[in-house]
Amino acid sequence: MNHPVSRLISNRAPGAAASAAALAAALALSGWVHAAAPDSPAAAPQAGVAGTPSTAILILDDDGRSISLPAPARRVITLTPHATELVYAAGGGDHLVATVASSDYPPDARALPRVGLGMTTNPESLAAHAPDLVIGWRTGRMDPAATALARLGTPLFVSAPGTLADIPDTLERFGGLLGTQAVAQPAADALRTRLAALAARYAHKPPVRVFVQIGEHPLYTLNGTHIVSDLLRTCGAVNVFADLALPAPQVSEESVLAARPDAVLLGAGPDSTRLIRAWQDRGLPAAMSGHAYALDPDTLWRPGPRMIDAAETLCPLLDAARKPQG
Helix, strand or coil: CCCCCCCCCCCCCCCCCHHHHHHHHHHHCCCCCCCCCCCCCCCCCCEEEECCCCCEEEEECCCCCCECCCCCCCCEECHHHHHHHHHHHHHHHHHHECCCCCCCHHHHHHHHCEEEECCCEEEEHHHHCCEEEECCCCCCHHHHHHHHHHCCCCCCCCCCCCCHHHHHHHHHHHHHCCHHHHHHHHHHHHHHHHHHHHHHHHHHCCCEEEEEEEEECCCCCCCCCHHHHHHHHHHHEECCCCCCCCCEECCCCCHHHCCCCCCEECCCCCCCHHHHHHHHHHHHHHHHHEEEEEEEHHHHHEEEEEEEEHHHHHHHHHHHHHCCCC
């Protein structure tokens, strides 16, 4: 007899397009559809010299490029939802003049004008808002926007956090770009404290093997380079498909069954219950034992402050799936 359907951490229903959106975000944030080769490794950039309103600001983005501003940015456009969340968390929400359709958090962001759908951006609309800073992500589809911004002389900051530790680091850099260090610094420190507490409690425990599911037909997962895999590591867990070459590879049901994960992780939505039951029907032990978990997809896939919320929710659940040693 199958175990009752595992707990759904969020009942927020992103609709049928959620899996495609999650996959697109996973590919872009993993750099699979990268617009240009970075000048230095993405993990290397640190905050540069952040100036006052009377001095220049020089900060490295996640492509290792130097972003130079004569003064803190006052007209900012974000081209990705995670950047929108980070700008608000850094105290710069009042300086946002536009964003993309998928930016829906915090609630104030829903009132901002839209310049595109995220993966596609309208260069003319960008120019009409006269930004002095645009924050985007790694995707070849941003090339028209990048070209338009280059013509305007508007700096483009590429934000692509690759680990949970990069999230507070990005908060600090945004504070430098926006002149809001008084808000950004304590917010970043608070996130680091929470991450340290999670790592101290879970990271050194016997590993829990996790299958991360995106979509169904076809079935995709994430490899070890994705930030979600770092989230798992923080919880003392490992991604069963970490060693696959592509950032978001397609896998078969048979390969998932053969991997015998201790837990399954997916984004919550209208199909979550059915997806978990399907794994139970296929005899996947993790699902049959109640260790299949669906989290709010916006907190799970977006590398912003709420991803630390997702980690705090997920770590105790995975701890329950941890096999006793000895």
